[in-house]
Amino acid sequence: MTRPNPALHRARIAYFSMEIALQPDIPTYSGGLGILAGDTMRSASDLELPMVFVTLVSRQGYLRQRIGADGGQIDDPDPWDPAAHARPLDAAVAVRIEGRTVWIRPWLYLHECPHGGCIPVILLDTRLEVNAPEDRAITDRLYGGDEALRLKQEIVLGIGGEAMLRALGLAIETWHMNEGHAALLALSLLRHIENGGDLLSPDRLEAVRERCVFTTHTPVEAGHDRFSYELVAEVLGDFIETGVLRRLAGEDMLNMTRLALSLSGWVNGVAARHAETARKMFPGYQIRAVTNGVHVPSWTHPAFAALFQTLAPEWGHDPQVLRRADRLPEAAVWAAHEQAKGELVEEVRRRTGVALRMDLPIMAFARRMTGYKRPDLLFSDIGRLRAIVREQPFQLLIAGKAHPRDEGGKAFIRSLHGMAAELADALPVVFLAGYDMSLARIMVAGADVWLNTPLPPLEASGTSGMKAALNGVPHLSVLDGWWVxxxxxxxxxxxxxxxxxDPASHAGALYAKLEGQVLPLWHRDRPGWIRLMRQVIARTGSCFHSQGMMRRYATEAYLR
Known part of the structure; x- marks a missing residue:
């Protein structure tokens, strides 16, 4: 066991997230929420912000996706060894779960950036011999198990995480909850406020709100964690009175989003349109907008990074300089794209045996497989699609995982494989299994067009299109989330x-846009397409980045 790193001692801002994408071979993330948290961590390090991040160790990962003979998703564990990437700290805290004492130990992961910044990440782990066998597995699988296990995980994250930072002696001034999973930390703060009095006294509540920041990501009702008070009483015990919970988190069920809203003095959605939607879902709360961004050096292909270096040496630290990308030589931009596309084509061949063509555009659709993402929108009219491809051919790459309990999402994956077989004589459709951070980097750089088809207003933000834009890949999307x-x-x-x-019109609009604008430009006007690529970098890549996002959080939320 070792002592805490000095980077911990300077931390004044704690960022709690159920998932964080630390690096490709650490599967402590499931998708966009974790990728965002990882980019937040990387930019916090770049900007040398005094932050510490807290998450679960998730020893078995989220899921390792395989596709069966019937085109269905097979969920396998995705284990990793914390000792290979982090080190244990000399601390332990206990929480009460179902009347039992559950001990938590911390692993310390350090992210260091090229500029010298260092951000500590605390990974909470219950796999200890001292714990009951059923409690050792609480932190094993990200989003694994039933509602009871989810509540236990959120107790470990929120209550255990808050206690852990106190045990480590950190003087945290601001607590940032990334989605409602961590909302129970605010209850811990409420209990520990030293001004006494009733838990619901205005002064006590205000003292907590002054310290708490909450970012909500979910415009989908089902995405907000809710627990019956019977389950809460059984699992959480007498940690806090049910009457207090009902006042703060909802009369009928404990709504984690409402709890976080009630105890946070600064709340934001993750895009302007999403904040508008969240205000309608939760009237009476002031919900600001901080649009998500991506960590520019992490998602830029090396060939484009070399080009950006000619614009300004500090382009990764200050991505606003990419607004000059419209000055880049057209031949150099196309050469960089061809290199990235060639690597994608090779990756597809290596994984699937399918040989995509460099001389035809590759359209990519990669996101979580679930209903509101509408992964089947492009296939709404097979006859129309065949007619378009016959005159203006293209290739389609699809990737994404369905949540283990999302049977509808799994049905989409089977359906997509069926459609791919039906269109095999006309349109190459390739599903790439195991969509993760590594594959995403290859896809966002090598695609020609990035496709997004959510059902409005259910796209909170979305960031994959931002990553593609850094590599000159234009976005073709429904107007929702960040794209607005x-x-x-x-x-x-x-x-x-x-x-x-009307969303019912989107399939026809998608076909019309492909047939009338997107594909003609690619096939018939290569100089025009390259000019478009330069504009995409200059006007999108220079604006939607996590450096700017974190500067906004620092000045507006953390230093208020």
Whole structure:
């Protein structure tokens, strides 16, 4: 066991997230929420912010996706060894779960950036011999198990995480909850406020709110964790009175989002449109907007990084300088894209045996497989799609995991494989299993068009299109999430349909846009396509980054 790293002692801001993408071979993330948290960590390190991040160790990962003979998803564990990447600290705290004492130990992971910044990440672990066998597995599998296990994980994250930072002697001034999973930490703060009095006294509540920041990501009702008070009483015990919980988190069920809203003095959605949606879902709360961003050096292909170096040596630290990308030589931009595309084509061949063509555009759709993402929108009219491909051929790459308990999402994956077989004589459709951080880096750099088809207003933000934009890949998307802010028709990409129109019209609008604008530009006007790529980098890549996002959090939320 070792003593805490000095980076811990300077931490004044604690960022809690159920999942964080630390690096590709540490599977402590499931998708966009964790990728965002990882990019937040990387930019916090770049900017040398006094932060510490807290998450679960998730020893068995989220899931390792395989595709069966019937095109169905097979969920395998994705284990990793914390000792290979982190080190244990000389501390332990206990929480009460179902009347039992559950001990938690911390692992310390350090992220160091090229500029010298260092961010500590605390990974909470219950796999200890001192714990009951059923409690050792609490932190094993990200989002694993039933509602009871989810509540136990959130107790470990929120209550255990808050206690752990106190045990480590950290003087945390600001507590940032990334989604409602960590909302129980605010209850711990409420209990520990030293001004006494009733838990619901205005002064006590305000003292907690002054210290808490909450970012909500979910415009989908089912995405907000809710627990019956019967389950809460059984699992959480007498940690806090049920009457207090009902006042703060909802009368009928414990709504973790409402709990976080009630105890946070600064709340934001993750795009302007999402904040608007969240205000309608939770009237009476002031919900600001801080649009998500991506960590520019992490998602830029090396060939484009070399080009950006000619614009400004500090482009990764200050991505706003990428607004000059429209000055890059056209031949150099196309050469960089061809290198990235060639690597994607080779990766597809290595994984699947399918040989995609360099001389045809590759359209990519990669995101969590679930209903509101509408992964089947492009296949709404097979006859129309065949007609388009016959005149203006392209290739399609699809990737994404379904949550282990999302049977609808798994059905989409089987259906997509069926459609791929049906279209095999006309349109190459390849599903890449095991979508993760490593594969995402290859796809966002090597695709020609990035496709996004969510059902509005259910896309909170989305960041994959931002990553693609850094590599000159234009976005073709429904107007929702971040795209409402970035969209300039024909300049940064294209919209599918009109803003706030009938979603039933989106399939037709998608076919029309492909047939009339996207594919003709690629096939018939290569100089025009390259100019578009330069504009995408200059106007999107220079704006939607986690450096700017973290500067906003620092000045508006943390230093208020």
């Amino acid at each position: 802010e970035a969209w300039e028709e024909g300049i940064t990409g294209w919209a599918i349909g009109e803003d706030r129109d």
